[in-house]
Amino acid sequence: MPLSQSPSQNNAAQENAVPNRDPTEPLAIEARGLVKRFSGTLAVDGVDISVRQGAIYGILGPNGAGKTTTLRMLLGIIDPDEGVRRVFGQDNPHEIAQLIGYLPEERGLYPAMKGVEAIAFMGALRGLTLAEGRERGRELLINHGMEFAIERQIRQMSKGQAQTVQLLGTLVHRPKLVVLDEPFSGLDAINQGKLERMIRDLADAGTTVIFSTHVIHHAERLCEGVAIIAGGKVPYAGSVEAARDRIPAQVRLETRSREGAWLKALPEDARREGDFFHFPLPETGIESLLKVLIEGKAGIQTLSIERAGLHDAFVHIAGEAAARALEDGTMEDGQ
Amino acid sequence: MTVTAGAKSRLSIWQAAFVVARRDFTAVLFSKAFFFFLLGPLFFIGMIGAGGMLGAASVENADPPKLAVAMSGPDSEAFIAAHAELAELTRLPDLVTGPDFFTTPTEELLSGSESNIAAVLTGSLNAPKLTGPDERIENWRGEVALIAARALADNGAVYPEVALDPTVSSVASQRSNKASVATASITLLFLLTMLLAGMVLSNLVEEKGNKIIEVLAAAIPMDAVFLGKLFAMLGISFVGITVWGSVIGTILLAGGESLPPMPEPGVGWPLFVALFLIYFSMAYLLIGSIFLAVGSLAPTVRDVQTMSMPATILQLVVFFLVTFAMRDIGSPVELFAVIFPLSSPFAMVARAAQESTLWWHAAALGWQVLWVSIFVRAGASLFRRKVMQSGPRGAKKRRGLLRRKAAADA
Numbered sequence: 001m002p003l004s005q006s007p008s009q010n011n012a013a014q015e016n017a018v019p020n021r022d023p024t025e026p027l028a029i030e031a032r033g034l035v036k037r038f039s040g041t042l043a044v045d046g047v048d049i050s051v052r053q054g055a056i057y058g059i060l061g062p063n064g065a066g067k068t069t070t071l072r073m074l075l076g077i078i079d080p081d082e083g084v085r086r087v088f089g090q091d092n093p094h095e096i097a098q099l100i101g102y103l104p105e106e107r108g109l110y111p112a113m114k115g116v117e118a119i120a121f122m123g124a125l126r127g128l129t130l131a132e133g134r135e136r137g138r139e140l141l142i143n144h145g146m147e148f149a150i151e152r153q154i155r156q157m158s159k160g161q162a163q164t165v166q167l168l169g170t171l172v173h174r175p176k177l178v179v180l181d182e183p184f185s186g187l188d189a190i191n192q193g194k195l196e197r198m199i200r201d202l203a204d205a206g207t208t209v210i211f212s213t214h215v216i217h218h219a220e221r222l223c224e225g226v227a228i229i230a231g232g233k234v235p236y237a238g239s240v241e242a243a244r245d246r247i248p249a250q251v252r253l254e255t256r257s258r259e260g261a262w263l264k265a266l267p268e269d270a271r272r273e274g275d276f277f278h279f280p281l282p283e284t285g286i287e288s289l290l291k292v293l294i295e296g297k298a299g300i301q302t303l304s305i306e307r308a309g310l311h312d313a314f315v316h317i318a319g320e321a322a323a324r325a326l327e328d329g330t331m332e333d334g335q
Numbered sequence: 336m337t338v339t340a341g342a343k344s345r346l347s348i349w350q351a352a353f354v355v356a357r358r359d360f361t362a363v364l365f366s367k368a369f370f371f372f373l374l375g376p377l378f379f380i381g382m383i384g385a386g387g388m389l390g391a392a393s394v395e396n397a398d399p400p401k402l403a404v405a406m407s408g409p410d411s412e413a414f415i416a417a418h419a420e421l422a423e424l425t426r427l428p429d430l431v432t433g434p435d436f437f438t439t440p441t442e443e444l445l446s447g448s449e450s451n452i453a454a455v456l457t458g459s460l461n462a463p464k465l466t467g468p469d470e471r472i473e474n475w476r477g478e479v480a481l482i483a484a485r486a487l488a489d490n491g492a493v494y495p496e497v498a499l500d501p502t503v504s505s506v507a508s509q510r511s512n513k514a515s516v517a518t519a520s521i522t523l524l525f526l527l528t529m530l531l532a533g534m535v536l537s538n539l540v541e542e543k544g545n546k547i548i549e550v551l552a553a554a555i556p557m558d559a560v561f562l563g564k565l566f567a568m569l570g571i572s573f574v575g576i577t578v579w580g581s582v583i584g585t586i587l588l589a590g591g592e593s594l595p596p597m598p599e600p601g602v603g604w605p606l607f608v609a610l611f612l613i614y615f616s617m618a619y620l621l622i623g624s625i626f627l628a629v630g631s632l633a634p635t636v637r638d639v640q641t642m643s644m645p646a647t648i649l650q651l652v653v654f655f656l657v658t659f660a661m662r663d664i665g666s667p668v669e670l671f672a673v674i675f676p677l678s679s680p681f682a683m684v685a686r687a688a689q690e691s692t693l694w695w696h697a698a699a700l701g702w703q704v705l706w707v708s709i710f711v712r713a714g715a716s717l718f719r720r721k722v723m724q725s726g727p728r729g730a731k732k733r734r735g736l737l738r739r740k741a742a743a744d745a
Binding site (some may be wrong): 072126210 | 362
């Protein structure tokens with residue numbers, strides 16, 4: 001049954017929601033027109049997201065853009081004021097809580113609990129028996145080189161160790177959908193690398209992974225699809241490739257000759273920086289221009305065509321202000 | 336593997352509540368805070384017990400209770416002589432007699448305050464009769480039979496049957512005793528609910544501080560979190576009551592005769608204890624629901640403390656209302672206290688202490704169960720809607736301020 005449309009839906013988001021998606025492909029998450037207000041302030045304004053099962057999907061935006069509120073609505077932690085969401089076809093995500101694992105942005109564990117007990121408790125919340133949770137918790141901790149944490153209290157662990165324990169607790173019941181809110185925040189480079197590998201392994205095993213981040217590189221490296229969120233709206237939701245394709249590739253040309261008739265063949269928006277010219281790849285391609293340059297004896301030293309990155313796409317889609325906010329957030333976390 | 340639509344997999348609300356309750360119960364039970372929670376009232380009980388025992392012992396040492404011998408002249412003399420012989424071998428009640436005791440009415444001897452007469456012995460050596468307060472004459476029955484037997488035959492081989500004639504306290508005195516039980520029970524109920532509601536609130540505050548609440552909210556319905564927390568603390572309170580009850584029981588057993596006899600509540604002690612526990616559960620569930628709902632509304636830990644103040648004042652008002660109303664059972668104020676949901680458990684405990692009618696309790700419990708269900712549902716609903724809109728924002732704000740301060744310091 002198709003989801004109904006909300007009147008406050010963002011048209012741009014509608015167009016971009018799921019480009020090139022096979023309509024028969026099973027979805028892990030489908031949300032339309034999600035709206036949330038807190039004390040009259042619009043926190044999320046008409047968010048549309050579709051995530052296919054088994055995908056790694058990123059929700060990309062600066063701090064305060066509405067990422068956490070969106071995730072909370074998707075998971076049923078809070079209900080949207082408008083719009084609908086479905087997780088594995090269920091309107092109420094709590095009905096399938098055992099299929100979902102969630103790592104909130106505000107990490108939370110009981111400080112007096114031992115590592116293995118914390119994992120077992122999180123498993124118990126998702127339907128495991130305590131004994132099973134303890135057994136799996138012990139196994140997970142050993143496999144992640146944290147045997148010492150089995151009997152150690154959370155309060156005696158470093159922030160990174162406690163965060164890993166919570167992440168393992170998120171996965172202990174072997175969920176089919178894993179939702180991670182700013183999972184890389186607070187981790188050092190080595191642990192970020194480990195987490196990236198873990199996310200890839202989960203996806204390889206058929207688990208859908210959704211994570212929010214304000215660090216573009218993580219989304220670019222890991223995600224098949226992204227939703228760009230800024231000011232509570234989603235101006236783009238779709239594949240990373242399609243986002244990058246929104247900006248034409250950039251041509252970088254270095255010539256030996258400084259003058260000549262060939263200069264007239266360059267696009268009007270080409271800009272010169274020393275011996276280099278920068279301009280967007282012409283819609284007709286580079287071949288015709290290349291012919292003119294050779295015939296005009298421009299003396300091509302180097303010629304490179306660079307595809308736009310997700311960062312450029314973000315600036316193009318969300319605007320300079322959102323990009324600056326994103327960078328501020330990134331800098332705050334030291335990434 | 337494709338996950339198909341419609342596949343449900345979750346814990347039921349009661350299973351989820353059990354997971355939360357089990358965690359909270361064990362965490363509190365093995366915490367230092369619980370040790371002090373147990374120790375505080377124990378210290379209080381111990382002090383009262385020790386003080387009471389010392390006081391009673393010193394009163395008895397200064398002027399111990401006496402048995403007035405009011406038999407005929409020869410019997411009295413023989414009884415006193417036998418008492419003197421046996422007193423060297425065993426502990427016996429002190430005796431008092433007088434030339435006019437035989438002719439003086441028993442009630443007059445008992446009401447005289449000068450000799451501290453606790454019971455009066457009349458009749459004959461063959462058929463002695465003890466008159467006095469129930470527990471006292473029951474305690475002295477054996478000693479009187481022993482002395483009388485010694486006085487009769489010199490060898491103590493035949494023990495005469497001692498007739499008991501318990502004195503009936505005045506209606507006013509009985510009512511006053513029952514009112515004391517009612518007041519003590521209401522005070523205990525108030526202290527327990529106050530302590531427990533405070534603990535459940537601190538527990539919620541701790542979870543807001545730990546940010547664990549979002550993990551719970553994502554996994555299970557918030558109603559289950561609410562119920563789990565509420566019932567975990569009820570379980571904790573029963574552990575506390577069991578420990579405190581055991582200590583009180585031990586003190587009573589150890590104190591024995593030196594402690595004054597406890598007045599009987601209207602419905603009798605066993606039923607009264609059972610009703611007290613049930614009414615305590617009702618009172619706690621009602622006020623605990625309010626405290627948890629208040630806790631969910633507060634955005635920060637500091638706000639929780641401020642916002643719980645009206646609920647604490649409400650508890651105090653209920654306490655004073657019931658303490659006032661219980662003096663006149665059936666009065667409009669007392670009936671209001673019985674009907675008003677928050678005061679109903681307190682008012683009914685007072686009734687159980689003072690009156691023996693049982694159907695009131697069946698009706699009141701039905702009424703209270705209805706209100707507990709309304710309060711828990713309303714509290715859980717408010718908790719579900721509000722608890723996730725608070726907490727992290729306050730924490731973020733503080734972190735931001737600290738960060739700015741740190742930057743400024745740098």
